[in-house]
Amino acid sequence: MNLRPLLPALALVAALLTPGCSDQGLSTKRAAGQGVVLSATAAPAGLEPGAETPYPLGLPSALKGRATYTANCASCHGTYITAAEQQDLQKQAALPRTHADFGRKEAELKAEGRWPVQPSKVGPDFASRAWRFERTPGQLFQLIAYGKALKFQGDPSKGTFEHPGPTGRMGEGWMQAIKDLRGDQLVATGDPVPVWNAIYYVWSRSIASVSPTRFKDVWDIYGQNCSVCHGDTAQGNGPLAKTLNPQPFNFSDRKALSQTTDAFLFWRISEGGQFKVIPASVRQSMTAESLQSFVHQWSAMPSWRGVLTEDQRWMLVDGVRSRTYEHE
Ligand code: HEC
Ligand code: HEC
Numbered sequence: 517m518n519l520r521p522l523l524p525a526l527a528l529v530a531a532l533l534t535p536g537c538s539d540q541g542l543s544t545k546r547a548a549g550q551g552v553v554l555s556a557t558a559a560p561a562g563l564e565p566g567a568e569t570p571y572p573l574g575l576p577s578a579l580k581g582r583a584t585y586t587a588n589c590a591s592c593h594g595t596y597i598t599a600a601e602q603q604d605l606q607k608q609a610a611l612p613r614t615h616a617d618f619g620r621k622e623a624e625l626k627a628e629g630r631w632p633v634q635p636s637k638v639g640p641d642f643a644s645r646a647w648r649f650e651r652t653p654g655q656l657f658q659l660i661a662y663g664k665a666l667k668f669q670g671d672p673s674k675g676t677f678e679h680p681g682p683t684g685r686m687g688e689g690w691m692q693a694i695k696d697l698r699g700d701q702l703v704a705t706g707d708p709v710p711v712w713n714a715i716y717y718v719w720s721r722s723i724a725s726v727s728p729t730r731f732k733d734v735w736d737i738y739g740q741n742c743s744v745c746h747g748d749t750a751q752g753n754g755p756l757a758k759t760l761n762p763q764p765f766n767f768s769d770r771k772a773l774s775q776t777t778d779a780f781l782f783w784r785i786s787e788g789g790q791f792k793v794i795p796a797s798v799r800q801s802m803t804a805e806s807l808q809s810f811v812h813q814w815s816a817m818p819s820w821r822g823v824l825t826e827d828q829r830w831m832l833v834d835g836v837r838s839r840t841y842e843h844e
Contacts (some may be wrong), residue, residue, distance in 0.1 A: 551577070557588035568653045571707045571771050577842035581717030583697045584710045587628050588690065589718075594636035596643060596721045597625060598844055642721040645778070645830075650801040653715060653774040662689040663710045674800070716841040723834050724844060731843065734835030737828050745816070750839050762812045770840030776810065778803040781833045785824075789815030 586595065597605075605622045611618045625631035640647030648656075658665035659679045664687050667674040681688025695702040696710035725728055739748070747753040747763040752766035767773065783791075783798045789812060799807065819831060 555713070569657055569774075571774065572712055574709075575770070575840070575842045576709070576712035576716045577619060578713065578716040578720045579842050579844060580697070581710075581713030581715070583628070584694065584714045585717045587695045587697075587702050589714060590629065590634070592638050593632040593642065594723065595630040597630060597633055598724040600724075600844065601625065602725075603728065628665075642718045643784045644726040647723040647780050648719060648722075650797070652777050652802060652806075653712075653719060654717045656719075657708070657711060657774070660689070660715060661691040661708060663687040666734075689764070700776065716843070720843050723838075728844075730831065730834065731838050732832040734838070737832060738823065738835055741820070741824065742832070746836075750836065752835070756816075760816045762815050764809075764817070767836040767839045772810065773805075773837055773840045775803065775806040778833050780810075781836065782829060784811075784817070785829050785832050786819065786821045788817040788819035789813060790819050 521787055562658045585593075601621060608621055622631060636642070639688075655665050659677065661732065663681050664676050664678045667677045678687040680686050681690055682693040684787070690711055691708060693704050694705045694710050694714070695704055696707065696713075734799070738746075742750075743754050745752075745756045747757065747764070748769060750767035752764045754764060757764050765772075777798075779801050780798050783795065789811065794807065794811065820832075824832070
């Protein structure tokens with residue numbers, strides 16, 4: 517099937533979705549409430565002006581998100597340590613009890629409230645990738661900041677889903693009450709940035725828990741296969757880029773990537789521009805607008821299905837996204 521006949525249908529879905537959004541309190545102005553004015557003329561410092569989902573101009577940070585998560589979310593979702601910390605603990609366990617380093621990492625984790633490691637009491641296990649396969653970071657921002665989000669964005673029949681807020685009530689957002697580290701004080705600032713940070717923290721648990729070098733390893737695969745078009749710095753400016761239309765995707769466009777799912781990126785990397793249809797599972801995981809602006813049929817993007825292993829393609833999903841937030 518050609519994509520063109522599909523687009524009007526996708527646009528219709530988008531049109532149907534829009535009024536539903538604001539009725540359910542998902543529109544930025546209504547949901548943000550007092551304190552944060554998210555209009556083009558009065559965006560809080562460091563936020564993109566006028567955006568439906570207030571997106572930080574600076575890199576969101578999974579590193580800063582750790583403290584935010586521990587203070588606000590760990591009581592329900594449990595604590596996580598990274599693969600590097602796990603290795604560190606194992607190394608220390610092998611040291612003689614008299615050694616100065618013995619227990620150093622353990623003490624550090626205890627001070628941060630991340631020891632002993634507590635399993636999640638509710639919700640998904642963030643250390644597995646499965647939970648976020650069909651989520652976009654932007655959708656999770658809506659869910660956590662405002663308490664509810666559209667379940668599968670391209671399919672209105674799937675409805676909305678809700679999340680408990682600071683008082684435990686379903687559908688209540690964290691935007692105003694999320695406690696963030698300012699200096700050494702935890703304070704509620706009404707600022708969306710700590711929400712983004714906490715989301716990228718949980719987002720990256722499944723990567724951090726696999727291997728401390730996973731982010732590094734992926735750039736070898738990237739360098740050999742993708743740089744020529746997408747560029748060494750992943751900004752879509754490789755040596756071949758000038759000859760191509762549409763241009764290779766710029767992976768430092770973090771706002772665009774916050775509107776994509778892993779399901780989508782994996783499919784794009786696997787099938788390239790040579791696909792016949794967008795599979796329903798991918799189509800239903802993103803908004804019609806996002807699909808319309810990101811998918812180009814018959815583009816120069818090659819199909820990597822027969823070239824790279826499934827694991828390598830998943831590594832690349834994490835790899836191309838890793839330019840959009842600060843991580844360990
Ligand atoms: C009062 C307990 C509680 C707190 C506190 C809490 N959550 Fe949750 N969270 C839940 C429950 C329950 C679910 C599962 C909801 C469901 O499956 O319908 C969940 C699900 C999630 C999900 C997965 C949503 C999905 O379906 O993909 C994310 C992401 C999440 N929470 C992030 C956070 C973040 C970030 C914080 C801190 C700002 C937080 N949560 C604080 C209870 C909590
Ligand atoms: C021959 C040039 C070329 C090579 C090599 C190439 N790409 Fe692409 N890629 C493109 C072009 C052109 C686009 C944009 C057009 C489109 O959407 O199909 C694109 C789009 C993409 C997208 C879609 C991004 C989005 O959000 O829409 C992803 C993901 C991607 N490439 C990943 C990769 C990865 C990973 C590699 C290496 C394994 C790679 N590409 C190698 C040319 C290339």
